[in-house]
Amino acid sequence: MTKSELIQRLSERYPDLYQRDVERIVSTIFDEIGEALARGDRVELRGFGAFSVKRRDARVGRNPRTGASVQVTEKYVPFFKTGKQLRERLNTD
Incomplete structure (x- = not known):
């Protein structure tokens, strides 16, 4: 949607x-x-889920086209964890 x-x-x-x-x-x-x-901050919507931010460490990655090593810097990414009620609603038969 x-x-x-x-x-x-x-x-x-x-x-x-x-x-x-x-x-x-x-x-x-x-x-x-x-x-x-x-x-x-963390944002929690009861019954739906919680949004938070996770830190990803710097790492050595690969360019998928060339296969060359690429240095990937540290970054922060949004993360969503579903709430119990939403999980139950999705998994009911």
Whole structure:
């Protein structure tokens, strides 16, 4: 599902809200999650999951085209861990 599809579904579910308001709400939520992660904070949405930032150490990688060694610098990447309720919902028969 894309961001625009999410906005469309929410607009259909809540017809009393203008689509531009729904778009602003969704954008604000995503912006706040991004800003919290940039600060190094953890964002937990109960029943859904938790967003956090993980550090990847510097390493020697390989260029897939040439096979040459490439130095990859240390970096921080977003990480998502599903919540128990979401996992159970996905794995019910």
